[in-house]
Amino acid sequence: MNWLRNHQQYLVRCIALLALGPLGSSAAGFVASAQSAPAKDVVTSNWGKPLDPNQVEPFWAEHQGGIETKPQHFTYFAAFDLTTKNREEVIKLLKAWTAASARMSEGQTAQPLESGLQLAVAPVAPKGGDAEDAPDPGSRAADTGEVLGMPASRLTVTFGFGAGLFIKDGKDRYGLAARRPEALVDMPNFGSIDQMVPEHTGGDLAIQASAEDPQVAFHAVRQLARIAEGVAQIRWVQTGYRPTAGDRHLLGFSAEEKIPGMNAPQSQAVWAGKEGPDWMRGGSYVVVRRIRFALEHWDQMPQTYQEAALGEMKHPNMPEDHSQTKVKSSLDNVVTEDSTPPHLAIVIPGRDAMLRRSYSYNDGVNFTTERWPPWRQGLEYDAGMFFICFQRDPRTGFIPVFRELANHDSRLNQFWTHVGGGLFAIPPGAKQGEYIGQALFEAR
Amino acid sequence: MKIFNVRTFLLLTALLAEAIPSFGADQAKPFLETIHHRRTLVSTIPDSGDLNPYAVVVAPVSAGRIQKGDVLITNFNGLTNLQGTGTTIVDYSPVTKQLTTFAHVPQHLPQCPGGIGLSTALTMLKSGWVIVGSAPSTDGTTRTLGAGCLLVFDSNGQLATTWANDNIRCPWGNVALIDNGSSATLFVSMAGFDVPPLQVRDPVTGYPVTVNKGTVLRINLSIPEGKPPVITDQTVVANGFGQRADRDVFLVGPTGLVMAADGTTLYASDALGNQVVAISEATARKDSAGTGRTVSKDGLLRRPLTIAMAPNGNLLVLNAKNGQVVELNPLTGEQFGAQWIDNNPAQSPPGNGDLFGLAIKPDGRGFYYVQDDVNSLLEATQ
Numbered sequence: 001m002n003w004l005r006n007h008q009q010y011l012v013r014c015i016a017l018l019a020l021g022p023l024g025s026s027a028a029g030f031v032a033s034a035q036s037a038p039a040k041d042v043v044t045s046n047w048g049k050p051l052d053p054n055q056v057e058p059f060w061a062e063h064q065g066g067i068e069t070k071p072q073h074f075t076y077f078a079a080f081d082l083t084t085k086n087r088e089e090v091i092k093l094l095k096a097w098t099a100a101s102a103r104m105s106e107g108q109t110a111q112p113l114e115s116g117l118q119l120a121v122a123p124v125a126p127k128g129g130d131a132e133d134a135p136d137p138g139s140r141a142a143d144t145g146e147v148l149g150m151p152a153s154r155l156t157v158t159f160g161f162g163a164g165l166f167i168k169d170g171k172d173r174y175g176l177a178a179r180r181p182e183a184l185v186d187m188p189n190f191g192s193i194d195q196m197v198p199e200h201t202g203g204d205l206a207i208q209a210s211a212e213d214p215q216v217a218f219h220a221v222r223q224l225a226r227i228a229e230g231v232a233q234i235r236w237v238q239t240g241y242r243p244t245a246g247d248r249h250l251l252g253f254s255a256e257e258k259i260p261g262m263n264a265p266q267s268q269a270v271w272a273g274k275e276g277p278d279w280m281r282g283g284s285y286v287v288v289r290r291i292r293f294a295l296e297h298w299d300q301m302p303q304t305y306q307e308a309a310l311g312e313m314k315h316p317n318m319p320e321d322h323s324q325t326k327v328k329s330s331l332d333n334v335v336t337e338d339s340t341p342p343h344l345a346i347v348i349p350g351r352d353a354m355l356r357r358s359y360s361y362n363d364g365v366n367f368t369t370e371r372w373p374p375w376r377q378g379l380e381y382d383a384g385m386f387f388i389c390f391q392r393d394p395r396t397g398f399i400p401v402f403r404e405l406a407n408h409d410s411r412l413n414q415f416w417t418h419v420g421g422g423l424f425a426i427p428p429g430a431k432q433g434e435y436i437g438q439a440l441f442e443a444r
Numbered sequence: 445m446k447i448f449n450v451r452t453f454l455l456l457t458a459l460l461a462e463a464i465p466s467f468g469a470d471q472a473k474p475f476l477e478t479i480h481h482r483r484t485l486v487s488t489i490p491d492s493g494d495l496n497p498y499a500v501v502v503a504p505v506s507a508g509r510i511q512k513g514d515v516l517i518t519n520f521n522g523l524t525n526l527q528g529t530g531t532t533i534v535d536y537s538p539v540t541k542q543l544t545t546f547a548h549v550p551q552h553l554p555q556c557p558g559g560i561g562l563s564t565a566l567t568m569l570k571s572g573w574v575i576v577g578s579a580p581s582t583d584g585t586t587r588t589l590g591a592g593c594l595l596v597f598d599s600n601g602q603l604a605t606t607w608a609n610d611n612i613r614c615p616w617g618n619v620a621l622i623d624n625g626s627s628a629t630l631f632v633s634m635a636g637f638d639v640p641p642l643q644v645r646d647p648v649t650g651y652p653v654t655v656n657k658g659t660v661l662r663i664n665l666s667i668p669e670g671k672p673p674v675i676t677d678q679t680v681v682a683n684g685f686g687q688r689a690d691r692d693v694f695l696v697g698p699t700g701l702v703m704a705a706d707g708t709t710l711y712a713s714d715a716l717g718n719q720v721v722a723i724s725e726a727t728a729r730k731d732s733a734g735t736g737r738t739v740s741k742d743g744l745l746r747r748p749l750t751i752a753m754a755p756n757g758n759l760l761v762l763n764a765k766n767g768q769v770v771e772l773n774p775l776t777g778e779q780f781g782a783q784w785i786d787n788n789p790a791q792s793p794p795g796n797g798d799l800f801g802l803a804i805k806p807d808g809r810g811f812y813y814v815q816d817d818v819n820s821l822l823e824a825t826q
């Protein structure tokens with residue numbers, strides 16, 4: 001009962017804090033209303049149920065895996081540039097990727113071990129005297145072997161198509177430009193939070209491999225990149241992980257834990273419908289963003305600042321910070337007409353427009369310049385959030401929500417920078433015998 | 445609501461090392477005491493993604509793409525947020541409430557040594573020409589500090605000419621201007637003479653070594669009808685100010701400048717000396733006044749930056765090391781108090797490093813300023 005009482009007090013504190021912002025009243029109202037029974041077609045309705053971490057997630061399905069799938073604890077995301085000019089080679093790649101992914105999802109090797117490595121597109125032998133130097137992929141192992149003997153580990157492999165598949169540098173390389181969905185927009189610049197590094201942004205194709213084991217996730221991308229030799233090459237990658245319990249991010253908060261229904265969009269917000277091209281029906285659009293947190297700076301902030309910035313209390317077990325008066329300077333008696341809403345109050349109105357399935361990332365330290373005074377420079381953690389969200393249309397999902405954040409989340413915007421990512425169309429799932437994206441290439 | 449607690453203020457002034465008389469009943473009310481509101485006007489980030497707003501200048505006339513009363517702002521950082529790489533001047537219209545890019549120069553110009561990083565040295569002439577300083581870097585640190593230059597734009601934002609010479613080394617602080625139409629005089633602070641590398645440390649302070657080579661340069665201009673201004677002569681009217689590299693804030697040196705009411709004395713902020721000084725006969729002198737005469741030192745000052753003259757004749761001085769603006773009497777040096785115009789607790793002390801540019805509003809009933817922490821233009825009003 002003590003726990004219950006603590007929890008009730010905690011919720012009251014959350015609501016009180018949310019009410020600080022101009023959106024506070026509606027946000028607090030949401031907290032109350034969200035406790036009513038959720039609708040039946042909520043895509044995350046299975047996320048609360050316990051799962052066997054070794055189990056097989058289905059590959060052949062109406063929708064691709066890794067979207068409504070309860071998040072695994074590890075992800076390995078890779079964006080690829082297509083190097084081929086040949087449409088048929090893209091099809092061969094997708095066929096080979098589909099087959100290998102289906103096998104790996106069941107805990108098998110990427111390809112049958114007996115026959116050696118089969119590239120998606122066989123290399124062309126050099127002409128003339130160099131013919132004997134032709135590579136022989138068949139002499140290489142069909143699988144690199146680092147997960148032999150391991151279970152499927154709930155591996156899902158999710159494929160996405162970037163704008164570059166349809167048109168790149170003004171060129172329609174594969175005769176697909178006319179089939180580019182309107183929703184696959186060019187992402188706007190969110191000035192105050194963006195510092196997108198070109199080498200970590202975009203891509204023609206994307207693979208999200210998620211599993212309960214980090215080696216299983218990496219193994220999947222490693223095999224698919226191998227198969228792609230001569231057709232596509234890795235542009236950038238990002239690893240991600242989730243804690244074994246709860247889903248707190250590295251700032252120390254978890255909206256999902258504290259706001260019931262924070263991540264429970266209806267299926268109609270996630271899956272593309274009749275509004276777009278037929279080949280995308282049952283698919284989705286993913287926005288991924290590598291968001292670097294200024295953790296050293298954040299860790300110097302009073303708890304009251306952090307809680308006011310996020311709009312939630314840190315944890316029921318954390319004592320209240322008694323330095324609250326420090327947040328508002330006693331020297332400042334000027335009326336400010338700017339009211340800074342907390343982060344949650346900004347994102348809650350758009351909560352139903354996307355399915356968030358994010359991970360933390362942690363890539364060591366490197367030399368960086370913080371974006372804000374006092375402009376510290378030096379070795380800092382390269383760590384933060386690998387934000388992932390799926391939606392029916394980014395123009396009604398990610399983009400309006402992040403525009404609001406860029407314009408109004410001034411407390412938190414001093415502590416995070418979007419340094420990479422992309423937008424990819426996720427085609428629907430495949431039936432056995434089909435390949436991912438088949439309808440795009442075969443549509444008339 | 446009053447901005448000062450007068451009793452607290454009197455207590456503060458009593459605590460100052462020099463006993464300063466409290467201001468008499470016959471003296472004008474402190475300007476800051478009339479300021480009761482502040483609000484954000486616009487994000488200063490242009491389409492190019494430049495960051496870190498520095499200079500704030502109110503257009504004195506309408507010319508080309510600029511309307512009288514528009515607020516011109518420089519950005520010191522480029523898209524990648526490296527200091528000394530910003531290449532844009534933006535224009536905020538108080539009428540339309542919109543921000544547009546007025547000028548966008550290439551990162552590298554052969555005539556500007558070291559590249560482009562637009563500083564607080566910005567002014568606009570009645571003839572429509574816009575003059576701005578560059579204190580450039582290529583890696584965001586003074587390791588790659590260039591000599592910089594002054595750039596002259598026409599009123600449509602097109603680069604008309606550049607000035608670089610041995611007297612110009614990282615034009616840094618806000619410009620003091622005397623504009624007679626066909627001729628003009630600029631005063632520009634220079635903070636980039638022989639700045640030692642960051643790694644060279646003062647054993648006493650632990651900071652990078654300070655060298656006393658900062659100057660104030662007077663530049664006389666002739667402005668032929670329809671043609672860009674031409675430098676007719678230039679004189680170093682003050683020198684010997686401390687300047688040094690800084691790991692976090694890039695460069696520290698002489699910064700703010702403003703003409704006195706007498707039309708000949710120049711006030712300057714000596715950031716490392718933590719003082720405001722007066723340079724006598726600044727418009728006419730043929731030699732340097734050294735570091736001038738101390739007007740006000742320490743007290744509420746915390747590494748003073750931009751100086752502006754309030755309508756009551758007092759000086760408003762922005763602090764680098766906290767988010768305060770200080771009001772002081774330039775004749776007596778009396779400090780009337782400070783207002784915390786950026787109290788962002790994400791910095792310590794609040795607002796540390798956030799302020800740089802400030803300009804009095806045309807109606808004299810408030811001022812514009814920028815906050816680097818949130819890349820925004822704000823106004824403080826009655």
